[in-house]
Amino acid sequence: MKILAIDVGTGTEDILLYDSEKEIENSMKLVIPSPHLTIGQMITECENDIYFDGVIMGGGKIKDRCLEHMEKGYNVVFEDLAARTIRDNIEQVKSFGFGVVKENSFKEDYEFSNYTKISLKDVDVNHFIDIFSSFDLDLELDELIVAVQDHGYSEDMGDRDFRFEKIKEKLPEPLAPEVFAMESEEVPQYFTRMQSVIKSLAKDNPKFKPVLMDTKFASIAGVCYDKEVLKLNSFIVMDIGNGHTTVASIEDGKIQGVFEHHTRDLTPQRLEELVIALADATIKHEDVHDEGGHGAFALNPISKIEKVIVAGPKRALVEETNLDYYHAAPGGDVMMTGTVGLVKSMEFLRK
16 A cells, blocks of 8 residues: 655655555655745745635744735735635734635736735645656555644634644544544534645545544654554653644553643643643643643543653753653654654554
């Protein structure tokens, strides 16, 4: 089975071309700047009014770059769906001074004929196909799986509350991290970023029917397949990302509890306190939520912390704690933690 795994992060977009007939260490890999960084650079370099079409993607600094562009005297216009990259609420988008127009206005309205058009999307499979094909690599894929972080959208609830509520719903009992992988038709409409990945691929690559997964749980799944971690039974896994830190307690291959916080708000001491509370199941939702994080819950305590397993670009934070930690490198590559998790989740789904 050939799987193309794409993990869209805040700093990088990591791609793994996996062939089940080969060792995962022999997979072809790419690590490129995250799409929002590329778009941000395009905005900075543009000396013209800008028209955005496309779909919802990870916004990153796109809003800030657009505001800076308007300060230079230029206009910035979004099609309705692309505008939700900035905020799901269109009135909030307009409040920043951005124009919001209907789809295809670039072609239908002469007013925009001289604007520079930039298309928004998280995943450009054709670009990856071109790259791999330039090395004469066969890209006859059996499966495509993509990870993005999606807070979800509800008119009745803030995004951090809504995101964590949906994490809890996914874990009514201890389950393997791989259960977070979803077939396209299983992705709820409220996961607007994931739905946009499905929509853009259906337009550009209709032969691909992607499986979707949250980036954080792709990383947690990948960590569990590190060769050293496979020897453990009761441990803590943490992905310390540029924006968010997600921590799970694992026993018998299943998640027993989770907390998710903003990395910028975590000191080494606080991280250690929360890890210990998660492990013994005394952690409370408000312990994290009241500090501005997403939340916490624990189904069960774990019998012991054999080791704290760490992944993510800000992983050095754990080195200032007293925790007994290990830096995961599933497939022999710290940058492929999420994509290894995607591959293993796909195999789990296809069993």
